[in-house]
Amino acid sequence: MAIQEKVDAVIVGMGWTGAILAKELTDAGLKVVALERGADRDTYPDFVYPKVNDELAGSVHRKYLQSLSKETLTIRHNVSQQAVPYRQMGSFKPGDGVGGAGTHWSGCHFRALPEDFNLRSNYESRYGKSFIPKEMTIQDFPVTYEELEPHFDHFEQVCGTAGQAGIINGLPIAGGNPFEGSRSRHFPLAANPDYLGGKQFAQAARNFGYHPYPIPAANASGPYKNPYGCQLGPCNFCGFCSDYGCLNYSKASPNACILPVLRQRKLFELRPNSQVLRVELDSDKKKATGVTYLDASGHEQTQPADLVILAAFSYLNVHLMLLSGIGKPYDPNTGEGVVGKNYTYQNLTRMTLFFDKSVQGNPFIGIGGAGQVIDDFNGNQIDNAKLGYLGGSVLWARQPGGGPVRGISLPPGTPKWGSAWKKAAQDHFRHQFYWEVQGANMAYQDCYLDLDPTYKDAFGRPMLRMTFDWKDNEIKANQYMVGKLEEMARSLNPLAISADAKKPGEHYNTTRYQSTHTCGGAIMGDNPKNSAVNRYLQSWDVSNVFVMGACAFPQNNGYNPTGMVGALAYWSAKAIREQYLKAPGPLVHA
Amino acid sequence: MNPEDKQETYESRRAFFKKTLTLIPLTVVASQVPGFVDAAPGPSSQSPSATPHSTTAQPYAPVFFNELEWAFVNAACARLIPSDALGPGAIEAGVPEFIDRHMQTGYAAGDIWYLQGPFHEAGPEFGYQGKLPPRDILRVGISALDNWCKGQYAGKRFSELPGSEQEAILKKIEAGEIKTEGVPSKVFFSHLLNETLYGFFSDPQYGGNKDMIGWKLVGYPGVRADFMDWVEQTSKPYPLPPVSMSGRRG
Numbered sequence: 001m002a003i004q005e006k007v008d009a010v011i012v013g014m015g016w017t018g019a020i021l022a023k024e025l026t027d028a029g030l031k032v033v034a035l036e037r038g039a040d041r042d043t044y045p046d047f048v049y050p051k052v053n054d055e056l057a058g059s060v061h062r063k064y065l066q067s068l069s070k071e072t073l074t075i076r077h078n079v080s081q082q083a084v085p086y087r088q089m090g091s092f093k094p095g096d097g098v099g100g101a102g103t104h105w106s107g108c109h110f111r112a113l114p115e116d117f118n119l120r121s122n123y124e125s126r127y128g129k130s131f132i133p134k135e136m137t138i139q140d141f142p143v144t145y146e147e148l149e150p151h152f153d154h155f156e157q158v159c160g161t162a163g164q165a166g167i168i169n170g171l172p173i174a175g176g177n178p179f180e181g182s183r184s185r186h187f188p189l190a191a192n193p194d195y196l197g198g199k200q201f202a203q204a205a206r207n208f209g210y211h212p213y214p215i216p217a218a219n220a221s222g223p224y225k226n227p228y229g230c231q232l233g234p235c236n237f238c239g240f241c242s243d244y245g246c247l248n249y250s251k252a253s254p255n256a257c258i259l260p261v262l263r264q265r266k267l268f269e270l271r272p273n274s275q276v277l278r279v280e281l282d283s284d285k286k287k288a289t290g291v292t293y294l295d296a297s298g299h300e301q302t303q304p305a306d307l308v309i310l311a312a313f314s315y316l317n318v319h320l321m322l323l324s325g326i327g328k329p330y331d332p333n334t335g336e337g338v339v340g341k342n343y344t345y346q347n348l349t350r351m352t353l354f355f356d357k358s359v360q361g362n363p364f365i366g367i368g369g370a371g372q373v374i375d376d377f378n379g380n381q382i383d384n385a386k387l388g389y390l391g392g393s394v395l396w397a398r399q400p401g402g403g404p405v406r407g408i409s410l411p412p413g414t415p416k417w418g419s420a421w422k423k424a425a426q427d428h429f430r431h432q433f434y435w436e437v438q439g440a441n442m443a444y445q446d447c448y449l450d451l452d453p454t455y456k457d458a459f460g461r462p463m464l465r466m467t468f469d470w471k472d473n474e475i476k477a478n479q480y481m482v483g484k485l486e487e488m489a490r491s492l493n494p495l496a497i498s499a500d501a502k503k504p505g506e507h508y509n510t511t512r513y514q515s516t517h518t519c520g521g522a523i524m525g526d527n528p529k530n531s532a533v534n535r536y537l538q539s540w541d542v543s544n545v546f547v548m549g550a551c552a553f554p555q556n557n558g559y560n561p562t563g564m565v566g567a568l569a570y571w572s573a574k575a576i577r578e579q580y581l582k583a584p585g586p587l588v589h590a
Numbered sequence: 591m592n593p594e595d596k597q598e599t600y601e602s603r604r605a606f607f608k609k610t611l612t613l614i615p616l617t618v619v620a621s622q623v624p625g626f627v628d629a630a631p632g633p634s635s636q637s638p639s640a641t642p643h644s645t646t647a648q649p650y651a652p653v654f655f656n657e658l659e660w661a662f663v664n665a666a667c668a669r670l671i672p673s674d675a676l677g678p679g680a681i682e683a684g685v686p687e688f689i690d691r692h693m694q695t696g697y698a699a700g701d702i703w704y705l706q707g708p709f710h711e712a713g714p715e716f717g718y719q720g721k722l723p724p725r726d727i728l729r730v731g732i733s734a735l736d737n738w739c740k741g742q743y744a745g746k747r748f749s750e751l752p753g754s755e756q757e758a759i760l761k762k763i764e765a766g767e768i769k770t771e772g773v774p775s776k777v778f779f780s781h782l783l784n785e786t787l788y789g790f791f792s793d794p795q796y797g798g799n800k801d802m803i804g805w806k807l808v809g810y811p812g813v814r815a816d817f818m819d820w821v822e823q824t825s826k827p828y829p830l831p832p833v834s835m836s837g838r839r840g
Contacts, residue, residue, distance in 0.1 A: 050835045053813040056792040060697065067702040075716065084712040084719050087704040196824040238815035247815070360824050364810055365817040404791035404810050416764070417670040417783055418757065422807065426676060429808035430827070454708065509715040 001292070001300045007031045007269075010291055010305035012276045012320065015100025016562065017548030017569040018311035019254035019262065020155075023228070024573035025307075026267040028581060033303055035274040035293050037312075038066070038097030042255050047103075047245030055405035058244045062089060064104045065243070066096040070458035071275075073315065075510050077469040079332060079446055085455055085463070090511040092345075092518050093243070094313045098272055099255040101313060101516060102562075103245045106400040107218040107252060107369030109161045110559035111152045111567070113379040113392075114145035114181040119555065127385045136390065136473070137335070137342055137443045139554040142526040142535035145181045148567045151574070153184050155566035156216070159252030160224040160232045162189040162370065163216035177213045179375045192221045192235065192370040196361055197353075197433025201397030202372040204488040210376040215396060216563070218252035219368030228261045239366035239401030251368055271295070277459055279308055279324035281542060288326075288545050294459065306584070307544050307576070311569075314551045315343070318449050318521035319464040327522075327532045327541045332446045332467070338532040338540075340449035342523050343466060344556040345508075346515035347393070347439030347474045349482050351499035352409040353489050354432045361433040366401020369560075373397075377481060378558045389477040391440030392558045395485050399433060409434070411496035435489065437481040441519075442473055443555040449521040469508050478502040517561050522551040524568075527590055534588040536575035537568060543586045546572055650684070650797070654693040654725070658747065662732045663689055665749035669756050670786045678803050680786055688789030688798030689728075698725035718777050728785065731778030734770035735763065793835045802840030805832040812840065 008030035011018045018034055025032050041064075046052070057063045066089075074083035095101035115122050118140045123132055132138065156163075166176025168183050191214035194202070205212040219241075220232040235250035249256050262268045273296035280289045280302065290304035310317040321327055321339050330341040355361065375381060378392035404425075409432060414424045452465035482501035489497050525531025528540035537552055539545040548569050550561040579587050652660045663686045671680035680686075692698060700723025712719050722730060736747045739759065743751060748759065762768050764783075766776045789798030791805065793813070799805060805812050812832035820828055832840040 049815060050813045053815045054793055054835060056788060056796060060788055060792075061695075062702055065702075068704040069701060072704040077715075082710050082712075084710050084716050085704045085706075086717075087719065088717050089702070090717055193822050195821050199824070234818075236815070237817040237821045239817070240815065357827075360827060362817075362820070362828055365821050367821060404804065404808055405788055408808065417760070417786075419672055419674045419676070422671060422674065422676055422679070425808050429810065455706075458706075507713070507715050511715065511717040 001302055004033075004301055004303045006290070006304035006306075007033045008305065009033075009307040009309060010035065010303045011309040011311050012291060013037075013100060013310070013312035013316070014098045014254065014270060014272075015095065015311065015313065016102040016254055016566055018100070018309070019102075019258040020566065020569040021309045021311060021548065021573055022262050022268055023258050024570070024577060026262070026265050028577045029267070030307070031267050033269045033271065033305070035276050035291065035303065036098050036270065036272045037275045038272065040270065040272040041097045041099055041103065041245065042259070043245065043247070043249055047247050049247045052244055052247050053238065053240050055403045058240065059406045062093070062243070064095065064097070064245055065089060066094045072457070073319075073464040073466055074452045074455050075466045075468070077467070077507050079467060082454075083452055083465045083467070086510055088511070091509065091514050092516045093513070094316070094516070098259070098270065099245070099253050102254045104243050105369075105516075105562060106242045106398070108398070108560040109156065109159060109163070109216045109218040109252075109369060109563045111181060112145065112557050112559060112564050113179065113375075115379045116557040117141040117143065117145050122380070123384065123390060131385065132390065133473075135445045137445050138390070139342070139443070139523065139525055139530060141554060142524055142531070143571065148571055149181070149184060151567040151570035152563060154227075154570055155563065157188050158226050158228065158257050159218040159566075160188050160220045160226055160257070161216050161218045161252070162192050162221040163187040164191045164214050166213060175213060177375050178211050179379060179381055187216065189221045189224055192217055192219060192367055194372065195365055195367055195399050195433075196359070197399055197435070198367075198370070198372040198397045200433075200492055201435055201488070204491050205372070205374050207491060208488060210374040212372045212374050215369055215371045215373045215398065217367070217369035218562075219370055220250045226257055228258065230257050230260050232256065235368055237365050237367050237401070239364045239403065241366045241368045241400040275459065276312070276320065277323075277461065279310075279320060279326060279545060281325060285325055286542060288542050307546070309546050309548065311548045314518050314549045315449060315464060315466070315521055317547050317549055317551050321522055321532065321539075321547065322449075322451050322464070323461055326539055326545055329450055330448050332448050335445055338523070338528070338530070340521050341532070342443035342520040342554055343447050343449050343468055343518070344441040344443050344520045344553065345468065346517040346556055347391075347437075347441050347478050348514045349437045349478055349499055349501060350434050351436065351482070351485055351489055351497055352432055352434040353492065353494040354411050354428050354496040354498075355494050357427070357431055359431050361431050363399060363402045363429070363432060365399065367399055369398070369400070371396055371398035377484065387480060389473045389480070391442050391473070391477055393437055393439035393477060393481045394558045395435065395437055395481065395488070397433065397435045404429065409498065412498045435485055437478065437485050438515075438558055438560075439474065439477050439481060440558045441556045442471070443520060444471060470502060470506055472504070475502045475504060475506060517550065517556060519550040519553040519556040519561060522547045523554045524552040525554065534586070536579075536587045537572040538575075538580070538587055540586075540590065544584060546576065548572065650687040650690070652686070652690040654690045658736065659729065659732050660686065660690070661749035662736060662747070665756060666760065666782060667786050667789075669753060669760055670783060671790055677807060680790055682800070683790050683798050683803040684800040685786055685789035685798045688792065688796050689785045691797045692785060692788065693725040693728065699723050718774070720773065720777075722773060724781060727773050727778055727781045730772040731770055731775070731782065734772055735759070735768070735778070738768055738770065794838070795835055802832045802834060806840055
């Protein structure tokens with residue numbers, strides 16, 4: 001094993017949070033080495049036209065996503081089952097390579113609602129302590145919306161996010177989300193233009209008395225230079241957004257928005273094709289000494305560092321913590337231990353609306369994360385006691401772009417092949433759009449992550465094991481929301497609609513893409529008994545390890561996580577710069 | 591050309607393909623797989639002869655499939671996306687060629703799947719838990735289905751049965767009503783159908799979607815990838831024909 005020269009900080013993973021921390025820590029004068037398991041990637045030469053506009057490469061060969069051949073996880077529905085490997089990519093799509101999932105996301109860029117932060121105490125004060133079922137292990141975030149606001153704002157500025165503010169400094173602004181937390185200023189760019197399905201959604205929503213607003217989208221609506229001097233160009237709606245890197249410097253990504261600066265810094269060294277195996281701890285397991293990784297040639301290397309930043313994809317951070325002995329593993333039987341606790345997901349259903357040939361849905365036009373959305377069934381807008389479930393949802397119209405290799409939706413009952421399929425594909429491909437329900441996922445005592453006792457990855461490490469299933473609460477929420485969305489859809493008199501609300505007793509299906517919003521497992525909290533990291537994302541147990549990503553969410557809300565993930569990374573970086581570096585050690589005393 | 595003429599042309603092409611099937615040599619040529627390279631060709635790097643655009647050109651000689659498998663793939667493709675009154679189908683689009691070439695890629699060898707044991711049975715919600723990569727799912731499934739046909743139809747293989755019978759068999763296998771040895775029949779069918787759809791709709795450089803037949807059928811503009819002038823245009827149909835990665839217009 002070779003030992004590299006010691007650096008101030010080593011960062012595991014070069015997606016959004018790795019790039020943010022690398023920028024902030026080199027700003028502070030630290031020597032930073034970033035280890036990325038995948039290849040180096042950039043707009044040129046990896047995402048250029050027409051090479052990137054290849055559905056077979058992007059969505060079948062999944063060229064821009066992680067191969068599962070060496071490293072995957074196992075999944076089961078409950079503690080009594082044998083978990084089996086996630087062998088083919090389906091339900092969620094981890095990325096790899098420089099940029100990570102930040103290259104192949106769509107760009108939906110929400111902030112959480114203020115009441116998403118104090119979820120448990122908010123429900124307890126609204127409905128009484130007994131309202132929350134015992135097995136539901138939801139917790140408050142140990143940080144408030146107000147504390148994160150400058151960081152939400154800064155991340156939007158870095159991304160060139162396009163949107164319409166609803167509240168600025170407490171004052172309502174027409175056309176935005178009237179239910180949002182107050183912003184300190186406008187979005188850096190105006191909202192993107194609307195496609196047909198978005199316009200129709202907004203109209204239908206207004207007819208029902210709801211409050212539609214443009215989805216905040218990290219897809220530039222005009223020329224833009226971010227605070228780092230990186231330039232973005234207006235989105236041309238190419239239709240290759242989810243699964244793909246952006247050909248046009250329009251979709252915000254670490255590659256387009258942060259790496260152009262980092263790559264020029266002498267304090268920053270990026271080592272792609274470097275698979276981190278574990279974090280090395282000193283003998284009393286209170287301090288990390290660095291990380292051990294396999295370099296591009298497959299040789300084991302150790303990178304000593306004073307500070308270790310785990311910035312891999314959400315659950316992979318949890319995997320590294322469990323493999324390295326950082327924090328006590330969670331035990332679902334006793335509820336004790338913290339690492340792996342509160343794994344949560346996203347409760348999503350798509351509804352496709354089919355029309356006659358006079359309606360030009362043009363699903364091949366993609367507008368990234370943009371579209372129209374309502375918050376009328378999210379946060380404190382709903383009476384959970386009356387509805388009988390916890391957690392809010394958003395309803396939206398989105399169109400990141402789709403082509404026929406990615407699949408042509410057809411009305412229910414249409415044959416999947418033969419002349420009848422062919423006729424239906426011709427009749428319907430251009431004349432449809434889809435709307436979706438995206439709901440929160442509460443945390444449960446028996447939904448968690450741990451190390452698999454049977455399966456090992458190609459590096460000889462126990463795989464991560466996910467134990468997760470849908471609960472009655474989420475099924476009830478989904479059924480109610482799909483019903484509401486269907487009312488709106490019916491008001492347009494479509495020829496047909498397709499949507500499968502979750503059915504009672506329905507199990508989590510790992511083969512159907514739902515969302516890459518995998519959350520929890522290394523949650524943040526106000527004391528070491530209920531959480532793996534403190535309010536600054538610092539490990540309670542190993543104080544020179546900071547853990548980024550949606551793994552910090554105590555439970556998942558109704559929004560896409562990236563806005564929150566970016567804001568938390570900046571919040572953590574500020575604490576490292578202003579507090580930790582001055583006096584290394586625990587920033588919160590238990 | 592009126593629609594009747596079209597129909598006749600496609601029918602005669604199908605007859606041509608049926609005949610040529612028996613002429614295909616068994617030689618397996620170890621060759622590079624054009625199209626399946628990391629760097630996609632630029633607009634000028636592909637000569638017209640590299641991607642045959644006429645269905646009457648020299649028939650494609652399969653490299654991955656043997657003669658019996660090739661007969662099955664051609665027969666199945668002709669049923670899954672038939673040539674009919676709406677226009678040409680999978681055969682005319684070169685889908686069998688696509689599949690044969692696609693089966694020679696790293697993807698088909700299982701490059702992005704986790705294929706290590708142990709192998710445990712699990713419910714359908716956990717996906718295919720067997721040990722076969724995509725190319726072997728097809729190969730094992732084809733052999734199993736041909737064997738099933740031979741037992742049911744006095745020694746005849748799938749490709750030797752009348753079209754109506756083939757359709758009935760495909761419906762049964764789609765519904766999981768036929769047991770295929772070595773691979774779950776629903777898994778086999780979904781791979782066969784997906785490969786056919788990929789071949790019908792992927793960029794023509796991969797051997798299928800010849801003359802952008804698939805894209806023209808549904809009105810997909812291919813890789814135009816710029817709709818700045820059309821995102822808010824909702825009253826008129828999108829007017830431009832498809833364009834392929836090589837810059838060809840359909």
